[in-house]
Amino acid sequence: MSEDHILPSQVADSLRKGRTGSAAIEDFAVVRRYMRGAIARACPYWSSDEVEEVTQRAVVRLVELEMRKPQPDGFTPPYLSKVAYTSIVDEFRRRAPEVSLEAHEETRGEFPSREQTPEGDCRLSELRRAIWACLGNLIRNRQHAVALLLMGYKNREIATLTGWDAKQTENHVTRGRADLRSCLEQKGFGRV
Amino acid sequence: MNSSRDNELLKWQEAVQEGASESAPDSHDPSIERIWDASRGNLPPAETRELLDRVVKSPAHARAWSAARAISQYEKDEYSENVRPEFKFRAWRGWLSAAAVIVAISGVAVWMSMKAPFESNLRGERATIESLIPDDAALPRTGAALRWQGPPGVVEYNIRVFREDLEPLVVEEGLDGAVFVLPESVVTNIGRGETVLWQVEAVFGDGKRALSETFKVRIGEKSETP
Numbered sequence: 001m002s003e004d005h006i007l008p009s010q011v012a013d014s015l016r017k018g019r020t021g022s023a024a025i026e027d028f029a030v031v032r033r034y035m036r037g038a039i040a041r042a043c044p045y046w047s048s049d050e051v052e053e054v055t056q057r058a059v060v061r062l063v064e065l066e067m068r069k070p071q072p073d074g075f076t077p078p079y080l081s082k083v084a085y086t087s088i089v090d091e092f093r094r095r096a097p098e099v100s101l102e103a104h105e106e107t108r109g110e111f112p113s114r115e116q117t118p119e120g121d122c123r124l125s126e127l128r129r130a131i132w133a134c135l136g137n138l139i140r141n142r143q144h145a146v147a148l149l150l151m152g153y154k155n156r157e158i159a160t161l162t163g164w165d166a167k168q169t170e171n172h173v174t175r176g177r178a179d180l181r182s183c184l185e186q187k188g189f190g191r192v
Numbered sequence: 193m194n195s196s197r198d199n200e201l202l203k204w205q206e207a208v209q210e211g212a213s214e215s216a217p218d219s220h221d222p223s224i225e226r227i228w229d230a231s232r233g234n235l236p237p238a239e240t241r242e243l244l245d246r247v248v249k250s251p252a253h254a255r256a257w258s259a260a261r262a263i264s265q266y267e268k269d270e271y272s273e274n275v276r277p278e279f280k281f282r283a284w285r286g287w288l289s290a291a292a293v294i295v296a297i298s299g300v301a302v303w304m305s306m307k308a309p310f311e312s313n314l315r316g317e318r319a320t321i322e323s324l325i326p327d328d329a330a331l332p333r334t335g336a337a338l339r340w341q342g343p344p345g346v347v348e349y350n351i352r353v354f355r356e357d358l359e360p361l362v363v364e365e366g367l368d369g370a371v372f373v374l375p376e377s378v379v380t381n382i383g384r385g386e387t388v389l390w391q392v393e394a395v396f397g398d399g400k401r402a403l404s405e406t407f408k409v410r411i412g413e414k415s416e417t418p
Contacts, residue, residue: 029360034270041266042259045210056357081267082228088259089224092252128207128251135248144244149201150208151231151258152265161230163237181200 031080032059038084058087127189134183142176149173208251209258223247224256231260321392321404324370330385333412336374340404342394350393353378361388374411384412 036055043051062083131150135143148158159169223246230240247253324339331337342349349367353374354360362378370392374382382388388411392404 032359037270038263038266042262045206052357077267077270081263085228085256085260085263086224088263089256092255124207124210127203128210131204131207132251140245143248144241147244147248147254150205151254152205152209152261157233160233161237161240163241177201180204 031062034077034080035059035062035084035087038081039088042084042088054087054091057090058084061087061090127184130184130187130189131180134180134187137183138176138179141172142179145169145172146176146180149177205258209255221253223253227253227257228260231257232264321394321402323404323407325407325409330410330412331374333379333382333384334376336379336411338372338374338390338407338409340370340392340407342370342392343402345396346394347397348395350395352391352393354389354391355382356387356389379411382411386411 032055035058036051039054039058040046040048040051043054046054062080065083135146138146144162145158148161153161155166155169155173158164158173159166162169164172223243226235226239226243227247229235230243235243247257320343322341324341325331338351338353340349348365349370349372350363350365351367351372352360353362361381362375364372387408389406389408391406394402394404396402
């Protein structure tokens, strides 16, 4: 639904009159749109139905949190972002067997999928496992650089997070990528 | 970076970020909270790297980190550049009133168990607002009229109509009578047979207000009259 359907003129009128009812509903619509957008951005491989479902859970979580402990500063974007994040992690938990970090470290998260996957998904799953296996063999700095790269960070951000300077970052990222590429090739994953 | 290397990285990222379906962090894993802080640069580099030592061994935790990073990016994109002025304004001023309405709306989650007319008590005044539409009724798409019965002393009504997922469809204020016909522009956005929720607010002469329970009605389930 477009924002035009929210009747902005009425909202503005309500604000002028100090009648916050419809203004609050407008706020709610903004909150919901924000949550949905954040969840969709974080999980681009989910269907729109899945995103809707998790958005709904996130909104319910928001309401529950507000009932338990009202936010003194209101629902700021950073706060909404964190609620979206925890809702997504909860969804991960809901969809998969619960495993501790320690267990992950032993198995590298390689648990059988609950569903049969098409060939493409299997290939992606194999690549994923190969990446994690290769990552474990890199030297520490390159491990960190490549992990952050895989999680979507740019060099400048990697430098900020790790405390490296630009030159160090470039070095670790470049060498780390080369090491990963080489390792994947040895495992049968050629260049794209 | 050339196109081939871009494609390579995208493929790797897709493989890594899609991997959460196979495993998930423990519900009480404290690293989830720390991952959020680290992803936003709120941890010192040494702690971030310490956390990375563990995360590189756990695809699921890396997936959580990726999600945190993507959400922060979204926040940065949306909040700093494109968010409408009133969002920023209300983010610091009107959220508590918004929260109050959200809490009221959250009653939708349990509305199925609420059959009796809702009585609100605002500033000592009791008021009952009842829907005049039977529970299982389906209104025609043309001229879909929401009707209700309010208490004496009401000077005007406000009405809010929502989808079942709480997405607002229309808000109308200052109604003289106890009826609201859904505009065609709104009905167009409602699926055939879709159930919508509606709630009425009565405004009394002294400025006091009373809210109804959240009612439900289906729209356009039956064939339209030509």
